[in-house]
Amino acid sequence: MRIPRIYHPEPLHANSEIQLSEDAANHVGRVLRMQPGQQIQLFDGSNQIFNASLARVDKKGVAAQLAEGQLANNESPLNLHLGQVISRGEKMEFTIQKSIELGVNTITPLFSERCGVKLDGERLAKKLQQWQKIAIAACEQCGRNRLPEIRAAMPLEQWCAEKDNSLKLNLHPRASHSINTLPLPVEHVRLLIGPEGGLSAEEIAMTTGYGFTDILLGPRVLRTETTALTAITALQVRFGDLG
Incomplete structure (x- = not known):
């Protein structure tokens, strides 16, 4: 399965654990039915991407453990x-x-x-x-x-x-x-x-x-x-x- 890309509305920091937003948690947990240990990719609008693994998926929400951030510029020069x-x-x-x-x-x-x-x-x-x-x-x-x-x-x-x-x-x-x-x-x-x-x-x-x-x-x-x-x-x- 292609690794899902998820937008996070707050600044992301390497090697930290974050709680996904309500919309993202619903998509990951209920729509995709992903489980702890599976991989996702997060971005926060800063032109970086963060590979992450799901640390928790339950009724209270979805938590993810972030790795190092990487610059990934896909923007047009125009x-x-x-x-x-x-x-x-x-x-x-x-x-x-x-x-x-x-x-x-x-x-x-x-x-x-x-x-x-x-x-x-x-x-x-x-x-x-x-x-x-x-x-x-x-x-x-x-x-x-x-x-x-x-x-x-x-x-x-x-x-x-x-x-x-x-x-x-x-x-x-x-x-x-x-x-x-x-x-x-x-x-x-x-x-x-x-x-x-x-x-x-x-x-x-x-x-x-x-x-x-x-x-x-x-x-x-x-x-x-x-x-x-x-x-x-x-x-x-x-x-x-x-x-």
């Missing part, structure tokens, strides 16, 4: 911040999961004029918690040892107005530039992906005013979740560590 207008249902979860697998460092959920999702207060807080769990699970699966940031949701213009020296990109079906025509080198990108109905003309003009460059992916109209993953992949091939 720092990519995705601004994603919130999409309906599982599409947003899919986008978060797959974009993290592809190396995105930061994700900011956005509200725009044509955003079809209405979230506020407690419902929005629960969604953010859910998206954070999806981010953790994606890192556990794909081997990343730094946890990408899922930021609080905000209006589109507020995000566009943030001071940032990154290359700012907005996907547009009638743009004159493609990702392959962007000049090298680039280390930081802020990528905007609009809603299923697209950005309004006023919003597109607003992004231009804040220094965003319109880029084209190809001749076909893609769904919002397809657009995000296609653009991220193309950027990683051009500036990052894919291909």
Whole structure:
């Protein structure tokens, strides 16, 4: 069996015994039905991994004995911040999961004029918690040892107005530039992906005013979740560590 990778929300220290978080203990003890003595791998977001053996598995929880930590950097040289207008249902979860697998460092959920999702207060807080769990699970699966940031949701213009020296990109079906025509080198990108109905003309003009460059992916109209993953992949091939 493949050794399970488990995220631990607190700093890990070599040669110590720790108690797994409630979610991790449930996964290890109830889902995987692991027993004392079996091996797991832990990471805490510091870009280190810790091999560990289970010291205790019972109703009170799961304890693990850590070995020495090892630096394990699987991060792309491209720092990519995705601004994603919130999409309906599982599409947003899919986008978060797959974009993290592809190396995105930061994700900011956005509200725009044509955003079809209405979230506020407690419902929005629960969604953010859910998206954070999806981010953790994606890192556990794909081997990343730094946890990408899922930021609080905000209006589109507020995000566009943030001071940032990154290359700012907005996907547009009638743009004159493609990702392959962007000049090298680039280390930081802020990528905007609009809603299923697209950005309004006023919003597109607003992004231009804040220094965003319109880029084209190809001749076909893609769904919002397809657009995000296609653009991220193309950027990683051009500036990052894919291909």
